[in-house]
Amino acid sequence: MKFNGGYNVMLEGEPSPRVAPYQKPDALYLPRYSNRLDFSLVLVEDGASVVKGQVLAKDPVNFSVPLLAPMAGTVNLEFAERHITIENLAASSDESSADDADPHNERAALLRLGVWSSLARIDNNRVPDPERTPDGLVVSIYRFEPYHPTPEALFRDGVDDFLAGLTRLHRIFNDNPVYLVVPETDSDIKRQLQKAGADNNWLHLFEVPQTYPFDHPGFAAQQLGLNPERCWCIDAQAVIAAHQALEFKRPYTKKIVSMSGPLAPELCHHHLPIGYPLSLLQDQENSVERRFINGGVLTGSAIGADQLGLDAECRALTVLEELTEREILAFVQPGFNKQSFTKTFTSVFKPLFREKLTTALGGESRPCVFCGFCEQVCPVGIIPHLVYRYLDNDKPEEAYRVEFDKCIDCGLCSYVCVSKINHLKLFRAERARAVSALIEG
Amino acid sequence: MKWLYNLFESSRPQFEKRGNLVFFKPLFEAIEFIFFYPPARTATGPHVRDPLDIKRYMTIVIVALLPSICASIYFFGPRILLMILVSYAVGGLVEVIFACIRKTEIHEGFFVTGILFPLILPPATPLWVVAVGIFFGVFFGKEVFGGTGHNVFNPALVGRLFITISFPTILTSGWTAPGAWRGAVDAVSQATPMALAKTQAVFTPAADLLIGIPSGSAGETFRLGIIVGGIFLMLTKVSNWRIPVTYLASVFVFAFAIGLFGGIPAAEGAEAPGGFAAAWNFGLFHLLGGSVLFGAMFMSCDPVTSPFTVPGKFIFGIGCGLLTVLIRLYSGYVEGVMFSIVIMNSFTPLIDHVVLSLRYRSVETSQ
Numbered sequence: 001m002k003f004n005g006g007y008n009v010m011l012e013g014e015p016s017p018r019v020a021p022y023q024k025p026d027a028l029y030l031p032r033y034s035n036r037l038d039f040s041l042v043l044v045e046d047g048a049s050v051v052k053g054q055v056l057a058k059d060p061v062n063f064s065v066p067l068l069a070p071m072a073g074t075v076n077l078e079f080a081e082r083h084i085t086i087e088n089l090a091a092s093s094d095e096s097s098a099d100d101a102d103p104h105n106e107r108a109a110l111l112r113l114g115v116w117s118s119l120a121r122i123d124n125n126r127v128p129d130p131e132r133t134p135d136g137l138v139v140s141i142y143r144f145e146p147y148h149p150t151p152e153a154l155f156r157d158g159v160d161d162f163l164a165g166l167t168r169l170h171r172i173f174n175d176n177p178v179y180l181v182v183p184e185t186d187s188d189i190k191r192q193l194q195k196a197g198a199d200n201n202w203l204h205l206f207e208v209p210q211t212y213p214f215d216h217p218g219f220a221a222q223q224l225g226l227n228p229e230r231c232w233c234i235d236a237q238a239v240i241a242a243h244q245a246l247e248f249k250r251p252y253t254k255k256i257v258s259m260s261g262p263l264a265p266e267l268c269h270h271h272l273p274i275g276y277p278l279s280l281l282q283d284q285e286n287s288v289e290r291r292f293i294n295g296g297v298l299t300g301s302a303i304g305a306d307q308l309g310l311d312a313e314c315r316a317l318t319v320l321e322e323l324t325e326r327e328i329l330a331f332v333q334p335g336f337n338k339q340s341f342t343k344t345f346t347s348v349f350k351p352l353f354r355e356k357l358t359t360a361l362g363g364e365s366r367p368c369v370f371c372g373f374c375e376q377v378c379p380v381g382i383i384p385h386l387v388y389r390y391l392d393n394d395k396p397e398e399a400y401r402v403e404f405d406k407c408i409d410c411g412l413c414s415y416v417c418v419s420k421i422n423h424l425k426l427f428r429a430e431r432a433r434a435v436s437a438l439i440e441g
Numbered sequence: 442m443k444w445l446y447n448l449f450e451s452s453r454p455q456f457e458k459r460g461n462l463v464f465f466k467p468l469f470e471a472i473e474f475i476f477f478y479p480p481a482r483t484a485t486g487p488h489v490r491d492p493l494d495i496k497r498y499m500t501i502v503i504v505a506l507l508p509s510i511c512a513s514i515y516f517f518g519p520r521i522l523l524m525i526l527v528s529y530a531v532g533g534l535v536e537v538i539f540a541c542i543r544k545t546e547i548h549e550g551f552f553v554t555g556i557l558f559p560l561i562l563p564p565a566t567p568l569w570v571v572a573v574g575i576f577f578g579v580f581f582g583k584e585v586f587g588g589t590g591h592n593v594f595n596p597a598l599v600g601r602l603f604i605t606i607s608f609p610t611i612l613t614s615g616w617t618a619p620g621a622w623r624g625a626v627d628a629v630s631q632a633t634p635m636a637l638a639k640t641q642a643v644f645t646p647a648a649d650l651l652i653g654i655p656s657g658s659a660g661e662t663f664r665l666g667i668i669v670g671g672i673f674l675m676l677t678k679v680s681n682w683r684i685p686v687t688y689l690a691s692v693f694v695f696a697f698a699i700g701l702f703g704g705i706p707a708a709e710g711a712e713a714p715g716g717f718a719a720a721w722n723f724g725l726f727h728l729l730g731g732s733v734l735f736g737a738m739f740m741s742c743d744p745v746t747s748p749f750t751v752p753g754k755f756i757f758g759i760g761c762g763l764l765t766v767l768i769r770l771y772s773g774y775v776e777g778v779m780f781s782i783v784i785m786n787s788f789t790p791l792i793d794h795v796v797l798s799l800r801y802r803s804v805e806t807s808q
Contacts (some may be wrong), residue, residue, distance in 0.1 A: 009489060291488065298487040320488055326477040328442050331496035338492040342678040344501050345492065361481035363494020364474060366548060367590030370744040371498070372681060383749070386797075402801055411487040418491075418498045419590075425485050 001223055005379040006211040007412055009146055010339055011297055012354040013261040013319075017152030020268040028086045028275030029079075029309030030067060032057060035294070035301065036127065037117060037312060039067040042084065046077040053113070053251035056084050061439075062127040065117040067312060070253035070273030080308050086275065106172050106246055113245040114252040117312070118238030122221045123228040123405075124435050133174050134232040138217040139166065140181040141193070141236045145212055145296030145410075147260035148316045151189050153269040154236050154256055159192045162236060165243035169234070170202055177202050181220045183210045212298070213379055213410035222380060222406060235315065257310065261297070261319040262356045263290045275309035281317060289322040291359055298411040299424075323360040341373060341416045366419040374413035374423065380406040384413035388423045391430050399430070442476070449473045467540040471547040498679060499549045503556055505674045506739065508666025510560070513659040517564035518622030521659050524559035527568050532558070532575040539584045550589035550745075554579065557597040557739060560660025561732065561779070562604070563615030565630070570608055574600040594786045595746050598779055605779070616656040631656040635731040635775040642708040644722065650729040661735040671738030680742040683754040684761075688737040689728060691762025697724030699770065706770075733765060736778040746786045750796040757792060760785045 032039040039057035041064075044050060050073060055066040073086040107130050110116045121128050122138065141151045155162060170178050180197065182190050184207050197205045206224060208214035217233035220226075234242075241252040254273050259266055265283035278292065292303040294311065297318050327333070335345030339355050347353075374384035382403050390399040404427070411424040455462045456469040475496075483490060513521045532555045540547040558575050559566075566574075578600025583592040605612050618631035634645040634655045645655050653662035661667070674680040699705075700720030707713040727733065741747060741761055748757050761781045768777025 011489065293486075293488055297489050300486055300488065302485070302488070318488075323480060323482050326446075326480050328477060329475070330478045330492075331475075331494065331500050335492065340491050340493045342491075342493050344497060344677045344679065357489040359482045359488055360490065360492075361479075361483055362490045362492045363496065364479055364481065364546060366495045366546070367588070369495065369498075369550070369590050370749045371679075372744065372749055373678070375749070376678075385749070402797065415487045415489070416491045416493075418493055418495050420481075420490065420494065422485065424487060 003209050003211070003214055003379075004381060005377050005412070006209075006214055007341055007377050007416070008144065008210075008212050009298065009357070009415065010352060010354045011146040011261065011318075012356045013147070013264055013267055014354065015147055015150065015153075015258045015260040015264075015267045015269060017150050017156075018268045019153055019156060019256065019271055020266060022270045022272060022276070023280050025089065025273075025277050025280060026087075027076075027079075027089065027277070028070060028073070028273060029277060030056065030070075030084045030086070030275035031307055031309060031311040032067070032082050032084060034311035034313040036120075036125065037062055037065065037067075039312075042077065044075045044077075044084070046075060048075045049073070050075055050086065053253065055112075059117075059127075062117065063111070063130055065111060065127060066114055068114045068251045068253050068274075070275060081306070083308055084275075106168070109246060109249075110172075110242060113249070114312075115238055115242045115245050118241070118252070119232050119234050121229070122218050122226075122231045122233055124431065124438075126435065128232050134176060135230040136177050136179055136221075136226050136232075137169060137173060138179045138181065138220050138226070138231060138233040139236060139239060140215045140217050140220065140233070141189070142181075142183050142215055143235075143296070144183075144210060144215045145298050147258050147318060148296055149237065149256050149258045149269055151187075151236065153258070154240070155189055159189060159196075161240045161243045163193075163196050164247070165239035165241070166196075166203065167200075168246055169239065169242055175202065177204055179204045179206055179220060179224060179226075181206050181208060181215055181217065183208060183215070185210055213408065213412070216379075216408050216410060218408035219379055222408075237315070255310075255315060257314060258316045259319075260316065261293070262358075263288065263319040263321050264317070265319075272310055274312050277309055278303065278307065289324060291320045291322055293318040293320065297357070298415060299409060321356075321358045323358045341377060361420050363418070363420050365421070368419055368421060371418050373416040373418065377412045377416050379410060379412070380408060382406050384423050385421075388413075388421065388426060391426050396430060396434075404430070445476060449477065464541055467545065467547050468537050471537075471540075495549050499552045501677055501679045502553045502674065502739070505670035505679075506556060506560070506660070508670050509660040509663060509735070510556070512653060512663030512666050513560060513564070516619035516653060516662055517617055517659055520622070521559065521564065523568060524562065524566065524571050524659070525556060527571045528559045528575045529555040531572040532579045535576055535579040535584065539588065543588075545588070548589035550583070551579065554583070554596045557660075558600050561597060561601050561658050561735065561740075563611060564617040564656075564659045565615040566604075566611055570604060570611060573607075574604045576600075577603040590745055592745060593789070594783055595740055595743050598740060598783050598786075601779055602783060618656055619653060619662055633657050633731070633775070634726075635769065638706070638726065638730065639769070639775045642706045642711075644726045645730060647722075647725050647729050650726075658732055658735070661732040664729055664734050667734045667738055671734070674738065674742075680738075681744070681754060683751065684742040684747055684758045685737040687755050687758025688741050688761045689733065691759045692733050692737075692765055693724045693728045695763055695766040696727035697721060699766065700724060704770065727766060727769065731769070731776045732778045736765075736782055737761075740778075741782050741785075746789060748789050748792045748796070750793050750800070753789075753792040753796045756796075757785050757789065760788065 037059045039059050041058045041060050044056050050069045052072050054069045057067040058064045072090040074088045076085040079085040197203045221228050244250040257272050258269050293300040294303050294314050338345045368385050387399045387404045413423045456466045536551045578596040582594050582596035582599030586592045618626045618628045620626050621629050637643040651664045675682045697720050700723035705723050764781035765777040
């Protein structure tokens with residue numbers, strides 16, 4: 001295996017593996033949108049009472065994957081725009097029965113109980129067609145992007161449910177192989193997974209160095225020679241949820257979410273219901289201007305002020321300080337507290353440390369000077385500045401000729417760019433364009 | 442620094458829209474952003490960025506040049522400082538005028554061009570020639586192509602090329618002896634090692650070349666400092682090792698091979714030296730003599746004007762080395778570094794094109 005490129009952004013604020021208790025909410029604010037999903041078809045009326053696990057809305061574009069009620073209560077559609085608010089939360093244990101699903105059709109059950117939307121096609125990250133079967137399933141237990149939930153938090157009750165979930169998915173998908181991406185470093189969890197791999201010939205372990213983004217399922221698929229169009233991926237947490245959905249008919253409405261970053265009120269994990277009020281996760285006393293990021297610091301998206309609750313796909317919350325100060329003569333400062341991909345700061349004489357990064361762009365936007373850092377850091381061996389130039393000049397066919405399709409959107413090229421060019425933004429826009437062309441055509 | 446910040450804040454309206462000085466906005470911003478970094482934030486992912494920016498990137502090159510700059514002032518006197526000053530002033534003026542007309546930012550690439558240019562000139566170059574040269578280099582070498590990042594040729598070399606062709610006498614007579622300005626040596630002017638080798642078949646010893654005893658361009662004589670600066674640049678990752686190393690290696694290999702096959706020129710009446718040891722010394726002389734080291738470490742690896750593909754960098758380095766040796770040995774010019782780099786600059790787009798089409802050929806045929 002070849003591992004070229006990659007880079008670890010040393011961000012201060014790593015979450016501890018602890019799953020901390022959370023404050024009970026008065027209401028849940030379920031966004032009707034998330035990164036990949038748009039629950040435009042609302043199935044409940046204003047003022048209706050709902051039970052836990054009831055379908056509130058569906059995404060008609062993505063095979064009608066549902067948005068489920070995490071708790072019983074009364075629906076309010078008026079309170080916040082593009083949200084479904086559940087008030088008067090009841091602690092009752094009533095659950096919506098999944099009788100409407102055929103007990104023999106496990107795919108329908110995964111769809112009905114909210115697990116299916118965690119699956120993604122490797123080539124375009126979209127929800128896969130439930131009628132189809134992948135050639136292989138890639139599961140990454142550890143995400144190296146700062147910061148995602150750690151395996152210690154996900155597997156706090158052991159790996160049995162996870163392995164049971166893998167076995168079930170393997171059966172559902174015509175006994176096709178499952179590839180497990182694990183870090184090279186030794187751990188108790190890894191030893192248990194290795195044992196399972198030795199016992200089951202369909203379970204393959206793929207060991208990667210602990211460097212971002214070698215954990216990425218798309219990277220693993222390329223290294224393993226899998227066809228990205230015919231392989232899917234799923235996160236470890238959803239594998240456990242798949243087991244619980246099929247075994248106990250439990251809807252997947254609560255997620256382990258990591259809390260991290262320099263300004264996070266508490267560095268830990270929480271097991272939160274979808275729609276959990278974001279205001280309860282913010283440190284109200286701290287007045288520093290900050291950015292809430294849904295996901296990791298490289299590929300996540302900023303959470304706008306209009307979003308009130310945790311969306312259905314959120315796994316990680318990262319809190320950064322917004323840049324407000326203007327540095328004096330920054331380009332000639334020794335930079336003892338700054339880390340760089342290059343060796344141009346005096347911090348090279350210091351042991352590796354975690355840095356209190358802000359949202360600073362760190363310089364001015366300039367034309368590309370072909371320094372080649374983006375190519376050095378690229379994990380999949382493409383030339384990002386070349387792809388960028390082709391896409392910027394509106395020549396997508398040329399970009400695909402130089403293997404743009406290999407790009408896994410890790411964002412490292414934009415991170416290291418001395419000219420502060422945002423490759424990732426353009427690459428994502430092109431992918432969105434290609435996907436929408438695919439849907440329309 | 443609060444007073445300076447307030448000064449910028451109070452004068453800003455003059456440079457904004459409908460201000461009296463809106464034409465000079467790029468200049469105002471350039472000066473402001475040197476002292477106070479722009480408060481620019483990331484808009485979308487990645488939400489954090491590497492702290493290295495183009496200003497620091499260029500500053501690192503100047504830091505790497507410091508040994509050469511100090512040595513040139515030590516050897517050739519304070520007039521080198523004047524040459525640097527003139528170069529910055531005139532080149533900067535061209536840069537500022539272009540930025541103001543184009544209404545774009547002033548790009549930092551000029552900080553490197555402005556210091557490189559005087560260092561590759563003969564130390565006795567008249568100041569007005571420095572001004573004309575840097576004007577030509579920045580104007581025709583960079584701005585007409587669209588500014589930093591779009592130029593085909595290294596602007597400093599374009600300026601020197603212009604001087605070489607327009608004022609040939611300066612390039613043959615401007616060679617001051619190091620230390621002459623403070624009376625350390627008797628002679629005022631001195632032939633360069635390359636000229637001595639070409640005309641009299643006299644090869645300066647390597648040790649003299651390393652510490653800068655013989656004459657040469659202002660920045661090229663103290664070769665130990667160039668080596669230290671070049672290695673520093675490679676260690677910081679600001680310059681890629683591939684071009685300088687292949688360039689230097691190929692100069693040595695080609696000169697050594699030519700020496701081995703009896704190509705070493707001999708003084709009139711004397712027998713041409715031969716054998717392994719003579720060839721080795723011949724290779725070493727071409728490696729250290731002239732401006733090969735300076736050219737390889739600071740000019741050839743300019744990322745904008747050299748290939749960005751990895752095999753392209755090797756081809757570029759070998760091409761520069763081969764051309765340098767051929768021009769030195771078989772042309773009317775005594776030194777070939779400038780020509781070789783400029784010629785290879787013009788091949789850069791072609792080299793990248795060929796490398797890319799070979800690399801992605803399999804992709805095309807499989808579709």
